[in-house]
Amino acid sequence: MNSLFPTYQRFPIELVKGIGTRVIDQSGNEYLDFTSGIGVTSFGHGNSRIKAAVLQQLSNIWHTSNLFESSLQEDVAKKLIPDGSYAVYFANSGAEANEAALKLARKATGRDGIVSFQNSFHGRTFGAMTATGQPKIRDGFGSLLPHFTCGAYNDGSRLTELITGETAAVILEIIQGEGGVQPAETAWLLAVAHQAKQTGALLIVDEIQTGIGRTGKKFAYQHSSLEPDIITVAKALGNGLPVGAMLGKKTLVESFGYGSHGSTFGGNPVSLSAASIVLDLLHEPGFLEEVQAKGDYFRAALAQNIAKSPHVETVRGEGLMLGIVMKEPIKTQIRELQKQGLLVLTAGKTKQVVRILPPLTVSYDEIDQAVAILEDTLLSVKIGE
Template sequence: MNSQEVMDSYDKHVLHTYGRQPIVVDHGHGVKVYDLDGNEYLDFFAGIAVNNVGQTNDKVVEAIKEQAEKVIHCSNIYYNEPCAKLANTLAEVSDFSKVFFSNSGAEANEAAIKLARKYTGKGEIITALKSFHGRTMLTVTATGQEQFSKPFKPLPPGFKHVPYNDIKAMEDAISDDTCAIMLEVLQGEGGINVADKKYMKDVEKLCHDNDILLIVDEVQTGIGRCGTLFAYENFDIKPDIISLAKGLGGGVPIGATLATEEVSKGFVPGDHGSTFGGNPLAAAAANATLSVIKDENLLDNCKEMGKYLKEQLNTLKDKYDFVSDVRGLGLLVGVELTMEGGDVVDKMREKGVLINCTAGNVLRLAPALIIEKEDIDTMVEKLDQVFAEL
């Protein structure tokens, strides 16, 4: 099939739930992807912060090949070694001793919500405005953006939304039925909004004082994206539950819900499940991904390149008055504009660089953690050219 035939097939047979860019990705390696017509793109989106170790990382590909030749799937009625290894590693590198495996971020958040309700015996969850927690009926209701939930009413009960970084609003929202506060320490889909460190410490204290669980949604920010393996580590807090997905599998779908030993007691056999959760193929990919991040010191590279990226973007902020802010953590960075950002995304693609726009006017940059200065320089040069044409 040529590119037009692929796109025509999508239009004819695939539900129209995405605003797709007009390229057909054929292959990629590292920080480059290539379309079916042979055009090269510098990827500063990484599959929505999924390809943290780059496209088709050699070690991840080899792990997938080796596991595929042994067994691709087995039921959770049985044990499998890759899943056991992954559980051990996550426990070793985190503040949590138990994990539930699923297939996506929404599922990881569903498990977190169910576990919090089951453990506490209460039903209410408080989340933040501009948050994003998933597309299932439960997680879209948890999401603090009405545009995502309004078309699907009636919605499940039990959720309150309060302004982000407003501790008074959070405190006022707590009731006798509140079982958990669920937050992103950096709101990705909401516009790359970073929590204040004091705010997160105060939320943690509120939880402790009111016997409420703290859930941190790390679906987009986890697995090295923000310069630490888990973004919450930047805020000197210890949640009761976190959710992971995107970057964990090196591109293979996987979700994980991590909980403390005590909170994990809320689930007993039969309370929750997932046919593909803990799948040996996905677990093998995740094991390889975590090894690459450790062995290649990608957390240090993320910190260094993230700092350099923001420095270079701030030169554009000084140059163009329609750039109102540059913010983020590690290699999840937003460039806020005083105009809609869709045209910028299109023009950057035409220049061979893939970026994204979220919240309407915030350019979202989330390159692989293996990115180098010369790649950042190329992207910033192209962005400068696009800005000059506006």
């Protein structure tokens, strides 16, 4: 494929069909997809209800632009925030949602300072990239945006120096996905929120990978008493169709009025037809409780079986966002897992974490199959590059 920029390090697998948790490649090989397209297809591949809604929308109208009213946008916004405490801006991706959040924070506060944290990931556009606490994402692009500061994740010792009267917003992830499936400590989250409130800074919670049910709650921040000023979502919201959203408290509406921001494709009706059903499925009675139960079952099975390996440090995460922390890089093992029919991801600064993101609809039998493959591979394959 010489016609493409080599911006991705691709596996030699082309996935051509998917149903539920399973995908098939160009050679007819079948895999358990425990990547979900990096946390995207949370309701599985080819979900019949989502597919029907998309086909229905395709038979009506594909695009209108945001110069016209959209009852579908209004309906999806209400499903995102049923109590109406936040207003919604629709974008096309997580990076776009975060860009909107950073712009809103600066406009609403009249301040410039943005605080983020080491090993975070917020996107690859200039604002989101500047906020990302990973040098490898930023290197080579020249001068980034000014007034951004990066603090230590889960370290509350210097918050008063970090978040000040010049800070417009603090942006953080409840669980750092690309950073190695690293959960935030609740006490630290609350301390950050307190310092932000004390100084008049806004709290932005990036739920792009953790949101829409991934951790067993609609949003991961709901595992604590945190009250974000701004929430960003994307990935799983469209179950594979491109859509993102920024949710801001109603008190911020006047700061994002006519002409302050916009998107040609944001809130596209085809993407939102998928998002509407995703949220319906998410809100079905008992669904999120079942996600948490599956996550607990999966994590316990991993702890019991994978802990046998001398190469494993720990298993961490929440719900169906789990990470097996290894003692060395695991490129060889990821390829072996693929040969055994299991697709997973890596994460962390040195790619030492097996990141596991199955569809939220995964069955217990499929979890058992994945654990057996992981156990066999992690115990038998030589670790390293």
